[in-house]
Amino acid sequence: MGQTLAEKVWNEHVVRRAEGEPDLLYIDLHLVHEVTSPQAFDGLRDAGRPVRRTDLTVATEDHNIPTIDIDKPIADPISKAQVEALTRNCLEFGVTLHPLGDIDQGIVHVVGPQLGLTQPGMTVVCGDSHTSTHGAFGALAFGIGTSEVEHVLATQTLPLKPFKTLAINVEGHLPEGVTAKDLILAVIAQIGTGGGQGYVIEYRGQAIRDLSMEARMTICNMSIEAGARAGMIAPDDVTFDYLEGRKYAPKDELWFEAVKHWRTLVTDDDAVFDAEVTIDGASLTPFVTWGTNPGQGIPLGDSVPNPVDFDDPKARVAVEKALLYMGLEPGTPMRDVPVDTVFVGSCTNGRIEDLRAVAEILDGRQVADGVRMLIVPGSARVRLEAEAEGLHEIFLAAGAEWRHAGCSMCLAMNPDKLTPGERSASTSNRNFEGRQGPGGRTHLVSPQVAAATAVTGRFASPADLTSV
Amino acid sequence: MEPFIVHTGTAVPLRHGNVDTDQIIPAEYLKRISRHGFEDALFAAWRTDPNFELNQPHYAGATILVAGHDFGTGSSREHAVWALQDYGFRVVLSSRFADIFRGNSGKVGLLTAVVPEEFVEQLWSAIEADPTLAVTVDLQQQTVTAGNLSSPFEVDSHVRGRLLEGLDDIGITLTHGDAVTEFEQRRPAYLPRIAAPAN
Numbered sequence: 295m296g297q298t299l300a301e302k303v304w305n306e307h308v309v310r311r312a313e314g315e316p317d318l319l320y321i322d323l324h325l326v327h328e329v330t331s332p333q334a335f336d337g338l339r340d341a342g343r344p345v346r347r348t349d350l351t352v353a354t355e356d357h358n359i360p361t362i363d364i365d366k367p368i369a370d371p372i373s374k375a376q377v378e379a380l381t382r383n384c385l386e387f388g389v390t391l392h393p394l395g396d397i398d399q400g401i402v403h404v405v406g407p408q409l410g411l412t413q414p415g416m417t418v419v420c421g422d423s424h425t426s427t428h429g430a431f432g433a434l435a436f437g438i439g440t441s442e443v444e445h446v447l448a449t450q451t452l453p454l455k456p457f458k459t460l461a462i463n464v465e466g467h468l469p470e471g472v473t474a475k476d477l478i479l480a481v482i483a484q485i486g487t488g489g490g491q492g493y494v495i496e497y498r499g500q501a502i503r504d505l506s507m508e509a510r511m512t513i514c515n516m517s518i519e520a521g522a523r524a525g526m527i528a529p530d531d532v533t534f535d536y537l538e539g540r541k542y543a544p545k546d547e548l549w550f551e552a553v554k555h556w557r558t559l560v561t562d563d564d565a566v567f568d569a570e571v572t573i574d575g576a577s578l579t580p581f582v583t584w585g586t587n588p589g590q591g592i593p594l595g596d597s598v599p600n601p602v603d604f605d606d607p608k609a610r611v612a613v614e615k616a617l618l619y620m621g622l623e624p625g626t627p628m629r630d631v632p633v634d635t636v637f638v639g640s641c642t643n644g645r646i647e648d649l650r651a652v653a654e655i656l657d658g659r660q661v662a663d664g665v666r667m668l669i670v671p672g673s674a675r676v677r678l679e680a681e682a683e684g685l686h687e688i689f690l691a692a693g694a695e696w697r698h699a700g701c702s703m704c705l706a707m708n709p710d711k712l713t714p715g716e717r718s719a720s721t722s723n724r725n726f727e728g729r730q731g732p733g734g735r736t737h738l739v740s741p742q743v744a745a746a747t748a749v750t751g752r753f754a755s756p757a758d759l760t761s762v
Numbered sequence: 763m764e765p766f767i768v769h770t771g772t773a774v775p776l777r778h779g780n781v782d783t784d785q786i787i788p789a790e791y792l793k794r795i796s797r798h799g800f801e802d803a804l805f806a807a808w809r810t811d812p813n814f815e816l817n818q819p820h821y822a823g824a825t826i827l828v829a830g831h832d833f834g835t836g837s838s839r840e841h842a843v844w845a846l847q848d849y850g851f852r853v854v855l856s857s858r859f860a861d862i863f864r865g866n867s868g869k870v871g872l873l874t875a876v877v878p879e880e881f882v883e884q885l886w887s888a889i890e891a892d893p894t895l896a897v898t899v900d901l902q903q904q905t906v907t908a909g910n911l912s913s914p915f916e917v918d919s920h921v922r923g924r925l926l927e928g929l930d931d932i933g934i935t936l937t938h939g940d941a942v943t944e945f946e947q948r949r950p951a952y953l954p955r956i957a958a959p960a961n
Contacts, residue, residue: 309945310938316920318938320945322953330839332795341932346942349955358793372793379795390959411954423838423862439840439866441931449935451942455918487780488832492861521835523861544952552952587780587835608779705837707789726784726836728807 296562298459299528300494303434303559307417309451316453322416322433324446325402326353326389328380329707330421334444335383345387346450352411353384354392356401358707361670361697364394373708387447400673400699403427403641407511408675410540414529414556419446424641424723425524426517430510431537432529432559434494437518457523458568460493461561464501466576471757473651474509475643475721475740477501477573478516479581479591485571487589490522493569496561497527501575507536508647515642516723519588528560580755582628583725583738585616590725592628594743594755600624619727620735621715628753631737635718636667636748637730638741639697640704643721644672646679648741653685655745656692658762662751667694668710670702694748706731719747763871765928769852770898771825773908774815775886781829782836783863787845789837800845816849820893828885829856834863834874843867853899855906855915857882868921869931875899875915877906884911901926 297305310318324347331353338345345351358373368374377394384391392398398405403424406412412428418435419425421443428435438452445452462481482489495517497510505513510527517525534553537543544552561567583591584598590613592599598617601624604610617624622631638644638652649671661667669689671677677699680686686696703710704722706729712718714733721744725736739747746754791803808814815821827846833856834842843866846854854872857879867874877885888911889895897908899915901922906913924931935942 310941314919318935318941320942320949322949329792333797333840336795336797343932348958352956370793376793376795384959388959390956411956413954416953421838421840423836437838437862439838439843439862439869441840441866441869445869445932445935448932449942450946451935453920453931453935455920487835488858488860491832491858518836521832521860542954542956544954548952551950555950587782612779705789707792724784724836726782728788729784732788732807 296565298561298565298567299432299496299526299559300434300457300459303415303417304456306415316455318451319417319454321419321446321450321452322350323406323411323418324351325406325418325420325425326351327356327402327422328376329357330440331383331443332376332379333440334447335387337444338387338447343448345389345447348388350450351389351447353380353389354399354402354405355380355394357701357705359394359700360709361700361702364698397674400676401641401644401701403515404644404672404676407431408673410537410543413537413543414533415559419452423518424515427511427515427641429514429517429524429526430507431533432526432556434524434526436524457494458492460490460495460522461567461570462495462497463570463572464497464499464575465572466500466574467504468501468575468578471742471755472578472580473740473742474505474512476578476581477575478513479583479588479738480578481573482516482520482589483591484573485520487519487587488521490517490520493522495520495522495525497525499575502527503530506647507532508645511645512642516588519723529556580740580743582743582753584620584622584628585613586619586725586727588723588725588738590616591738594628594753596628598622598624598626598628630752632752633665633719633747634716635712636665636744637703637718637720637722638668638744639670639672639702640722641672642723643741644670644676646676648721649676649680649685651741652745653688655742655749655756655759656694657688659692659749659759661693661748665748665751667748668697668703669694670697671699673699703730705729719744719753763928763930766871766873766901766925768898768900768902769825770896771852772823772894773826773828773885773889773897774821774824775889776815776827776829777886779830780832780835783834783839783842784836786834786842787839792839792841797844798848800841801848804845804849823850825850826853826855826897826899827851828882828889829854830882831857831879833859835860838862840866843870843872847872855882855885868918871925873899873901873917873925875906875917877913877915881913
């Protein structure tokens with residue numbers, strides 16, 4: 295019987311296999327940031343262990359850094375201590391660090407692909423659940439906890455039990471105006487936040503093959519929101535074109551050798567997935583979440599659900615609780631819901647294509663009165679690229695704020711936060727209670743919906759806007 | 763790591779499903795660089811509600827958390843496990859755990875025992891009727907007992923073995939150093955290597 299893509303990558307990385315024990319898997323790339331690493335480096339120090347492969351380990355600062363006044367010392371003493379701990383640890387253990395101000399600083403999941411470090415068939419880990427992003431290249435990439443960070447630092451391996459495989463087949467072409475973000479929100483709404491539990495997802499089908507590399511990253515990024523450890527897309531010419539010429543991509547003869555191998559990284563025709571889900575991509579529309587988990591989403595044209603329509607008493611209570619937190623009345627059309635803040639950024643939608651899409655909509659338009667709009671590039675290079683294209687001028691002219699690279703308002707760990715009761719349209723990945731700040735109300739949307747919403751002040755798609 | 767064989771203690775019912783790690787420990791507490799002292803951060807947002815289970819004096823000193831389905835979803839933060847441990851929990855019971863949370867728990871000795879949802883419901887009622895009810899979690903036998911209630915539980919067999927012996931994962935892997943070195947010699951030359959820091 296043939297193998298799935300995930301099984302091929304797994305099997306190529308088994309260092310040791312023994313009956314009744316997890317496989318010991320080799321890790322090709324370990325990405326490190328300031329939040330989940332200090333205790334891991336402490337563990338190494340306590341045990342007198344070095345970092346085994348500093349050449350396969352790279353660090354950056356992203357989670358709790360500010361996105362304005364980055365030339366000034368970090369104001370929050372605890373954030374400052376954490377960033378300083380990373381600097382000290384990288385120096386002591388010989389790990390390359392891209393700190394605030396460095397051209398390769400940024401959100402760890404934007405930086406890896408941008409440098410060409412993420413390549414097909416690799417195993418990639420990071421102490422961050424959105425490591426699944428890198429699966430867009432056909433890598434097996436997943437988030438790990440701090441003990442595992444320490445394990446990888448010390449041994450460059452991880453003991454792991456095999457995952458099950460889930461195929462998500464997205465047939466047909468996405469309609470005009472429907473993005474990768476809408477697609478993945480629709481997938482999570484369909485299979486639920488636990489639907490991918492125990493699985494590595496492989497996204498397949500025409501609608502997936504149609505997507506750019508950056509859009510594929512958006513899809514794989516949110517695999518974790520469906521409960522899956524990882525999401526993958528088989529590499530193809532789109533992948534190779536994206537990689538060729540990047541700093542760490544193979545060169546010359548090695549490039550051809552690599553591509554030859556990468557072309558074998560597809561699920562065999564006779565391989566069998568443990569589960570399969572099929573989605574009609576052509577029937578999708580722009581999507582928005584209304585609740586407090588990423589599975590609580592609906593088409594933008596729909597209305598806030600009514601708890602009485604849910605037969606299962608537990609589901610009904612969950613909907614009631616979510617609506618109470620979100621301050622929403624059942625039956626309200628989503629297009630009538632006003633927002634206070636629009637956030638564009640994060641490892642889900644902070645790449646150059648996302649910023650271009652937002653600029654296209656904001657060009658010649660204004661952010662609605664009373665709405666605050668933050669546009670935060672995913673990396674320092676994305677910021678430079680956007681500025682070289684003049685996108686920042688469009689953002690500023692529209693009345694949006696143009697920030698420096700970081701995780702920003704995706705999570706309430708840095709100065710960019712919602713205030714209690716404040717409602718956001720956010721291109722990030724989690725709408726949990728308090729995720730963007732205590733009491734904050736998050737609605738997950740695509741960059742296109744975020745931009746249109748900023749213009750109208752209520753949830754909207756670009757198609758709702760009058761032409762300029 | 764301390765071995766885990768049998769544990770008896772009182773329990774807290776947490777009547778919530780889909781408790782994500784942002785609820786277990788909000789992000790603002792992740793900025794600390796120490797490994798211990800996260801007890802104040804556990805369920806920090808919910809603890810502002812006087813009705814929250816952990817605020818009830820009759821549940822003080824409990825060491826077993828009986829949670830709803832899909833406990834520990836979301837962010838990979840291992841701090842969620844540390845906060846539970848620092849607060850005093852040795853065991854979490856649920857009908858389903860998120861993968862990363864479960865993996866993290868096993869690494870540092872917090873037992874995540876999977877029991878049927880009906881058992882969780884029965885246990886909730888029993889604990890609410892008598893908060894002093896002694897709950898015994900036997901990892902050797904893989905059973906939970908409380909008064910006249912009893913259920914087997916599921917736990918990963920490898921994690922179980924390590925918990926029973928109190929073994930550290932890194933130490934085990936380092937004994938396979940030769941296999942790792944041999945694997946490294948076979949890795950293709952086109953794989954990326956990060957340039958050394960410039961200093």
